[in-house]
Amino acid sequence: MTESQAPYSNIFPRGHEIPERLDEQHIITTKTFGFLVHPNIPLTSPDLKIADIGAGTGAWLLDVANSLPSTCQLTGFDVSSSAFPPSQTLPPNVAFKIQDMLLPFPPSEIRTYDIVAVRFVSVATTRIEWARAIKNLITLLRPGGWLQWIDSCNFALYNSVPGTSRAACQEMYDGLEPFRSKNDVAIGMMMREPKNVRREDVFRGIGLVDVHEDVFSTDRLQDPELQLRDKGTRNVIACFMGCLESLVEVEGSGWSKERIERVKEEAMREVDKGVYHTLDQVCIIGRKA
Ligand SMILES: C[S@@+](CC[C@H](N)C(=O)[O-])C[C@H]1O[C@@H](n2cnc3c(N)ncnc32)[C@H](O)[C@@H]1O
DSSP states (O other): OOGGGOOSTTSSOOSOOOHHHHHHHHHHHHHHHSOSSOTTSOOOOTTOEEEEETOTTOHHHHHHHHTSOTTSEEEEEESOOTTOOOGGGSOTTEEEEEOOTTSOOOGGGTTOEEEEEEESOOSSEEHHHHHHHHHHHHTTEEEEEEEEEEEEEEEEEEOSSTTOOOHHHHHHHHHTHHHHOSTTEEESTTOOOOTTOOHHHHHHHTTEEEEEEEEEETTSOOOTTTTHHHHHHHHHHHHHHHHHHTTTTSTTSOOOHHHHHHHHHHHHHHHHTTOEEEEEEEEEEEEEO
16 A cells, blocks of 8 residues: 555554543643644634634633633534534534544534644644644635644653663653654654654645644653643653554554553553653644645
């Protein structure tokens, strides 16, 4: 199968997400970036229409809704409704809908949005798959509307105390190789960024303008009270373990439930002893001309 025919089913392993992990990740990510919507994107219109793609628990969308006038309309789309908040708890201007972001959106949604935001929906996506996903999402944008894509990459492990082992954390990360062993991976939290990855060129190649990328490391903020480093490390271990669980069913993967439990326990013990990781948090934006 060529890349152009490849299915998108591995953009993110589905159905393994724990809502509490997503909500904690939302708090840590928002602190690290210091914004929900990139400051280059204007939020002045009182009737903005905003879509959140792969919305999960809706934590991002609901925080954005709280920061805007109630005349704005906000819709969360996700391939699964399992983490959606109960509809009776939602403000009248917020809705959630089931939608695979890789399939065409209903005609009523096309060219109606001012902002389309996507966060952490890919573990490792090739340039060609990513371009196809972006092309589908920009059908939602009005002319002048903005796409914002947030993702992570460049996982790295560190000691904070001499003489401590990082072996289990490394075993966990190495076990994720099947997710990233593709050619020309351009975005996603499992990837290590090759030299000159030039993600902005993908946005520009599709015709988006005013393209800009910011990359913040998760160790940008050092706050002993928030304990972002410790919480972020444990949060991503939980995420990576969820991904490894999907390999248990894959013949010859070498992963069993027992091995996953052992690695998870040992990795958490290593973190107790001061091992931590960093990730780069990437925010890339572009405007539909
Ligand atoms: C790691 S969670 C991130 C949730 C949310 N964006 C956040 O930042 O808290 C990934 C989400 O993407 C959703 N997802 C995965 N593939 C998708 C697809 N093809 N279309 C729409 N949603 C998808 C999953 O169901 C899951 O809720």
